[in-house]
Amino acid sequence: MRLFTPEEANVALPTVRSAVERLVAARRSLSELELRLAPVRARVAGNGGGLHPGPVGVLQEEAAAAANRLREAIEELDHLGVQVKDPDTGLVDFPARHPADGSTVLLCWHLGEPDVSWWHTLEGGFAGRKPLPF
Numbered sequence: 179m180r181l182f183t184p185e186e187a188n189v190a191l192p193t194v195r196s197a198v199e200r201l202v203a204a205r206r207s208l209s210e211l212e213l214r215l216a217p218v219r220a221r222v223a224g225n226g227g228g229l230h231p232g233p234v235g236v237l238q239e240e241a242a243a244a245a246n247r248l249r250e251a252i253e254e255l256d257h258l259g260v261q262v263k264d265p266d267t268g269l270v271d272f273p274a275r276h277p278a279d280g281s282t283v284l285l286c287w288h289l290g291e292p293d294v295s296w297w298h299t300l301e302g303g304f305a306g307r308k309p310l311p312f
Contacts, residue, residue, distance in 0.1 A: 180259030182272040184310050187285045187294040190272075194260055198268040198289050201251035205265040208244040215241060264288070269304065277312055285310070 182190070215237055248265065255262055255270060261284070263269040268289025274297065276283045286296040286307050296307040 179273050181282070182259070182274050182285060184274070184285060184294060184297075187272040187274070187287070190258060190260075191287070191294060194255065194258060194270065194287070195289070197251050197254045197258075197260075198270060200247060201255070201262065201265050202268045202289055204244050204247035204251060208241060208248055209266075211237060211241040211244055263304070283312075 218234055218237065252262055252265070259273065261271045261273065263271055269286070270288070271284035271286055272294065274283050274285045275281070276297075281299070283297050283299055285294050286298055286304065287294045295310050297310055297312065298304070298306040298308060
């Protein structure tokens, strides 16, 4: 597990922000496509009558592409050492070491914030965020 200092997290932020933007967009797209596919799946579970395979196939291809974009963004963030906490809001954590006691903590950032300026304990979560510096 990679550990970040607040400075390292902020240096990585442009790359992380780009990946998180793609993550959130892919998640939103996939959610919308799943909503459009739900009635199709219900009809197929019945008898499938009246379904035209062309439009259904297009929806399925779009959903698969969105799922692939989502997976790629998550993999990129994972490769960077960043933990995805909420793909809907773009909430991510950077593992770090607390300078006072050496415990592992998480530097917390979500899409829309200008920089990494919050941290919390492993158990504290988003609700337990405290401002940096430690």
